[in-house]
Amino acid sequence: MADLIQLLTNGLALGSVYALAAIGFVIVYSATGVVNFAAGQFVMLGTFAGVAMLLNAGLPMPVGYAAALIAMALFGALFYLVVYLPLRTSPVVTVIIGTVAIGITLQNAALLTFGSWPFRLPSPFEGMMIEVAGAVVSVHALAVVATTAVMIFLLWLLLHRTAIGIAMRAVAQDVKAARLMGLRVQWLLAFSWILGAVLAGVAGLMLGPMWFADVNMGDPIALKAFAATVIGGFGSLPGAIAGGLFVGLAEVLGASYISSAYKDLIAFGIMILFLLVRPQGIFGEPIQDRG
Amino acid sequence: MLRIEDLTVAYGDIVALHGVSLEVAAGETVALIGANGAGKTTLLQTVSGLNKLRSGRMEFGGASLAPLSSADRVRAGIAQAPEGRRIFPGLSVEENLVVATSSWRRLGKSYADDLAQVFDLFPRLKERRRQLGWSLSGGEQQMLAIGRALMSRPKLLLLDEPSLGLAPRLAEEVYDRVGRIRETGLTILVVEQNTVLALAVANRGYVLETGRVVLAGSADELRRSERVREAYLGR
Ligand SMILES: Nc1ncnc2c1ncn2[C@@H]1O[C@H](COP(=O)(O)OP(=O)(O)OP(=O)(O)O)[C@@H](O)[C@H]1O
Numbered sequence: 001m002a003d004l005i006q007l008l009t010n011g012l013a014l015g016s017v018y019a020l021a022a023i024g025f026v027i028v029y030s031a032t033g034v035v036n037f038a039a040g041q042f043v044m045l046g047t048f049a050g051v052a053m054l055l056n057a058g059l060p061m062p063v064g065y066a067a068a069l070i071a072m073a074l075f076g077a078l079f080y081l082v083v084y085l086p087l088r089t090s091p092v093v094t095v096i097i098g099t100v101a102i103g104i105t106l107q108n109a110a111l112l113t114f115g116s117w118p119f120r121l122p123s124p125f126e127g128m129m130i131e132v133a134g135a136v137v138s139v140h141a142l143a144v145v146a147t148t149a150v151m152i153f154l155l156w157l158l159l160h161r162t163a164i165g166i167a168m169r170a171v172a173q174d175v176k177a178a179r180l181m182g183l184r185v186q187w188l189l190a191f192s193w194i195l196g197a198v199l200a201g202v203a204g205l206m207l208g209p210m211w212f213a214d215v216n217m218g219d220p221i222a223l224k225a226f227a228a229t230v231i232g233g234f235g236s237l238p239g240a241i242a243g244g245l246f247v248g249l250a251e252v253l254g255a256s257y258i259s260s261a262y263k264d265l266i267a268f269g270i271m272i273l274f275l276l277v278r279p280q281g282i283f284g285e286p287i288q289d290r291g
Numbered sequence: 292m293l294r295i296e297d298l299t300v301a302y303g304d305i306v307a308l309h310g311v312s313l314e315v316a317a318g319e320t321v322a323l324i325g326a327n328g329a330g331k332t333t334l335l336q337t338v339s340g341l342n343k344l345r346s347g348r349m350e351f352g353g354a355s356l357a358p359l360s361s362a363d364r365v366r367a368g369i370a371q372a373p374e375g376r377r378i379f380p381g382l383s384v385e386e387n388l389v390v391a392t393s394s395w396r397r398l399g400k401s402y403a404d405d406l407a408q409v410f411d412l413f414p415r416l417k418e419r420r421r422q423l424g425w426s427l428s429g430g431e432q433q434m435l436a437i438g439r440a441l442m443s444r445p446k447l448l449l450l451d452e453p454s455l456g457l458a459p460r461l462a463e464e465v466y467d468r469v470g471r472i473r474e475t476g477l478t479i480l481v482v483e484q485n486t487v488l489a490l491a492v493a494n495r496g497y498v499l500e501t502g503r504v505v506l507a508g509s510a511d512e513l514r515r516s517e518r519v520r521e522a523y524l525g526r
Pocket residue numbers: 302305306307325326327328329330331332333334374484
């Protein structure tokens with residue numbers, strides 16, 4: 001029982017990270033139609049922004065986190081300007097291939113900058129443990145779950161209670177109508193990229209202390225986030241949350257009860273099952289055309 | 292208020308408008324009638340800045356529209372209820388309306404008067420203000436599309452086939468509201484295939500055939516013309 005509680009906590013924490021990565025991916029996808037294959041590298045970059053600010057620059061915790069997230073926001077804006085904007089009139093496939101190329105570039109740039117030796121990104125709760133119902137669980141894992149819950153709540157407020165959020169949803173639903181209503185579509189799309197990058201940054205900062213900060217960490221995250229969106233329902237935000245948690249739990253429980261060699265296979269097996277049986281995912285919004 | 296001169300618009304090799312000229316004066320309601328594929332939607336979309344023009348000039352309130360983006364044109368006072376309504380399906384009725392006010396009014400939440408006016412004109416929207424866009428009936432969606440266009444406090448209202456796909460009684464109801472909007476003094480350019488309804492509400496009209504204006508005149512003249520009677524009124 002104590003083991004199970006520990007595993008569930010770790011699974012939910014890992015799942016929270018996947019969920020945030022998947023949410024960032026879905027926000028960009030639903031606003032711009034671009035399947036961002038660099039999404040995993042965005043998370044890697046978030047972790048290394050933390051490495052740069054906390055380890056290299058030696059900034060204190062709160063300042064270092066803020067600096068890392070500001071760097072991620074700037075990166076999102078840069079990505080919009082350098083990758084999305086020049087390609088926006090080309091077929092969406094071209095933009096998608098662009099994201100693949102940029103993903104590889106980012107990975108190599110990180111390798112050149114930080115080297116292949118993994119870093120250990122500290123947590124504000126380094127080494128802290130707490131007893132929950134007889135089980136000893138890491139405070140960092142609990143903080144990750146709590147932070148994710150707060151982020152999701154803030155995101156919901158943004159999308160449903162603020163002028164800019166409602167406008168973002170309008171652009172995601174019908175770009176042409178949004179233009180006719182006088183919305184500044186390009187600014188809203190830029191904001192979607194920035195938001196996607198910041199969410200990936202939060203995911204990366206929380207993941208750093210759980211894994212080692214390794215320049216190759218982007219690919220497995222991209223695959224998990226992708227599996228999460230397929231399982232939850234492609235393009236659905238609640239689906240990204242449910243799918244992310246599901247993949248995280250499947251990975252941790254699978255590694256413990258079945259075999260750590262097969263832990264990835266379980267999530268992907270379930271993803272493939274979904275693609276075959278229920279391609280619209282848990283939150284089955286039947287696949288709809290973007291206007 | 293709106294002056295279009297010698298407008299040519301093409302989609303690749305398909306020329307949709309061949310040198311169209313038309314004018315809408317302040318306070319007027321003008322109908323643009325024509326069959327399927329005549330180029331009516333193309334014209335309205337070009338005025339709103341969604342299509343590039345190959346040649347020609349468009350002026351609004353004496354100034355060229357050329358340098359204005361579609362968002363700027365809305366700010367300048369041109370609003371459109373597009374063909375097929377294009378309601379935001381996942382936004383509530385109220386959100387659909389609010390999203391179309393100018394951004395500073397949205398931020399300051401000072402759109403209450405505009406909202407009240409739209410609800411006054413379309414009481415059914417008020418009852419359904421929390422319902423999502425997709426769940427409305429066709430007639431309600433059309434009313435929402437028109438109400439949404441009014442939220443930007445336009446000087447010129449462009450309506451693209453507001454009767455499309457509606458039962459005759461509902462189409463008449465929509466046109467009754469268009470008449471009431473006209474009474475407020477707003478300038479309207481309405482595109483229609485339903486010639487009877489459009490000419491009933493309009494002062495003047497143009498007939499568009501395969502991208503050319505073939506006839507222009509007062510609503511009465513058009514109703515009496517042989518060409519319109521044969522081609523569009525079915526007698
Ligand atoms: N996006 C497009 N790409 C290529 N051709 C187009 C496009 N939109 C319209 N056309 C063509 O331009 C011409 C005019 O179309 P338009 O939609 O303006 O006509 P319409 O008068 O609005 O017709 P309807 O009454 O059916 O709405 C048609 O021949 C149409 O096939």
